[in-house]
Amino acid sequence: MTRISDTSREARFDLLAAEEPLEIRVGGRSLAVTMRTPGNDYELAAGFLVTEGLVSGADEIASITYCTGPEKQEYNVLDVVLAAGVAPPSATAARPFLTTSSCGLCGKASIDTVRSKSRFDVAADPLRVAATVVCELPGRLREAQKVFERTGGLHAAGLFDAQGNLLCVREDVGRHNAFDKVIGWAALEGRLPLAGHVILASGRASFELTQKALMAGIPVLASVSAPSTLAVEMAEEAGMTLVGFLRGQAMNVYTGEHRVST
Amino acid sequence: MTRISDTSREARFDLLAAEEPLEIRVGGRSLAVTMRTPGNDYELAAGFLVTEGLVSGADEIASITYCTGPEKQEYNVLDVVLAAGVAPPSATAARPFLTTSSCGLCGKASIDTVRSKSRFDVAADPLRVAATVVCELPGRLREAQKVFERTGGLHAAGLFDAQGNLLCVREDVGRHNAFDKVIGWAALEGRLPLAGHVILASGRASFELTQKALMAGIPVLASVSAPSTLAVEMAEEAGMTLVGFLRGQAMNVYTGEHRVST
Numbered sequence A, B: 001m002t003r004i005s006d007t008s009r010e011a012r013f014d015l016l017a018a019e020e021p022l023e024i025r026v027g028g029r030s031l032a033v034t035m036r037t038p039g040n041d042y043e044l045a046a047g048f049l050v051t052e053g054l055v056s057g058a059d060e061i062a063s064i065t066y067c068t069g070p071e072k073q074e075y076n077v078l079d080v081v082l083a084a085g086v087a088p089p090s091a092t093a094a095r096p097f098l099t100t101s102s103c104g105l106c107g108k109a110s111i112d113t114v115r116s117k118s119r120f121d122v123a124a125d126p127l128r129v130a131a132t133v134v135c136e137l138p139g140r141l142r143e144a145q146k147v148f149e150r151t152g153g154l155h156a157a158g159l160f161d162a163q164g165n166l167l168c169v170r171e172d173v174g175r176h177n178a179f180d181k182v183i184g185w186a187a188l189e190g191r192l193p194l195a196g197h198v199i200l201a202s203g204r205a206s207f208e209l210t211q212k213a214l215m216a217g218i219p220v221l222a223s224v225s226a227p228s229t230l231a232v233e234m235a236e237e238a239g240m241t242l243v244g245f246l247r248g249q250a251m252n253v254y255t256g257e258h259r260v261s262t
Helices: A041-051 A107-117 A133-144 A147-151 A173-187 A205-213 A229-238 B041-051 B105-115 B131-144 B147-151 B173-187 B209-215 B229-238
Strands: A001-006 A009-011 A020-024 A029-036 A063-064 A077-082 A155-160 A168-173 A198-200 A220-223 A241-247 A250-255 B002-005 B008-012 B020-026 B028-038 B063-064 B077-082 B153-161 B167-171 B197-202 B219-221 B241-247 B252-255
Touching: A001 B028, A020 A041, A020 A107, A020 A173, A029 A041, A029 B173, A041 A077, A041 B173, A063 B131, A107 A229, A133 A155, A133 A168, A133 A198, A133 A241, A133 A250, A147 A173, A155 A173, A168 A173, A173 A198, A173 A205, A173 B028, A173 B041, A205 A220, A205 A229, A229 A250, B002 B020, B008 B131, B020 B041, B020 B105, B020 B209, B028 B041, B041 B077, B105 B209, B105 B229, B131 B153, B131 B167, B131 B197, B131 B241, B131 B252, B153 B173, B167 B173, B173 B197, B173 B209, B209 B229, B229 B241, B229 B252
Parallel strands: A020 A077, A198 A220, A220 A241, B020 B077, B197 B219, B219 B241
Antiparallel strands: A001 A009, A001 A250, A020 A029, A063 A077, A155 A168, A155 A198, A241 A250, B002 B008, B002 B252, B020 B028, B063 B077, B153 B167, B153 B197, B241 B252
């Protein structure tokens, strides 16, 4: 990544939180796919089954194993077998997302799914934004947030043009909803695709937010916090500019740094 | 709520971010239910359809209206009609959650669904925790988080006993996953229900986290940030203690304040 401050621009290494999909299958059928940090996957599956009300404890789970097929194992698919007598989840309990029939579910598959769905190409977007303009965006977003200061519990998304003018700000208890509201505003205004625009997230840049920006044709996604590995990979593949840790007079540019001019 | 600091304990009013379910129907069929902050709902629906790749702009949407049935309207159900010639979402695109056949979807319905699923009763849990112990939990969680300090992008959940001993800490890019990992750890250890325990979230207390704590039988949910309205309502109905803004030597106790002793 490229660290840009008001006095320098230099290449640096950064350690990111890993994000990969995990598909949970029960009795051979896909129940859910969640984006997660790999590790403690058996716990994640068991906890998901408990908190969804499908089992009440480990005695109702016969086994949890990684998918064992002939293909390359990505350790992103878990097979759960319930104990004898435990009712399987109903067909309507399944949460369809990208699901696979093989063991090879990986972040790349998630990225490919989004890329094939997107009707807009951001890679060729000629947008250039001055670093000094980018640094002003968080302050402008905060100014526009009236509720946040009072409740402290809302995520925000702000849409800006290349000159840093705030076009739309929306808040929500869910980060993904704040993004959907901004993009929905643009859709209803007939402004899609959002070529030449910057979207700013008040929190972390996840795979999901990167996906939403791409689906709306936005070439620059900025966030005041850290991106995940999969968000960076997605942005890289899509030719999107991904800015993180945008604070004060500095930022980390993870992909597409040519769009941030100094 | 009750504001507890090292020198005082007093009743106060607090403004919370609203959280309510929104069901999005397309062509009369339920497509998704999301927990959101009410407001800009048409934009949220339009943005969701765009970012899911179902439409590419407003010209593919014929109308968005609130559900118009004979029942009491809660303004939490939207009917979307796609433009002529636009393919409806596939049956597998639907994301089943609690869905209703009426227009009356409300937060109360969400709470009732969770309450009826939970096998554990936290209301009668006799746990008492000293406020001084509660104030130490965030520091203990942070100490136990090694990755967080380096990547800045991970949410954490910590499980504590009544004396403030940290039993399990898990991190994830998703807050819900961090909770599921902790609860799954307990399930696999044969420790459910988690009566007499406290779970701490590194972020905000949402409806979803409150639901997960209830499903695991945890009587005290603490968070360093703000809860949502629906999280507070859920905790109130379940007889759970909900602590927010746990920072330094002070906290806000929104429900079940009898469990925090001073």
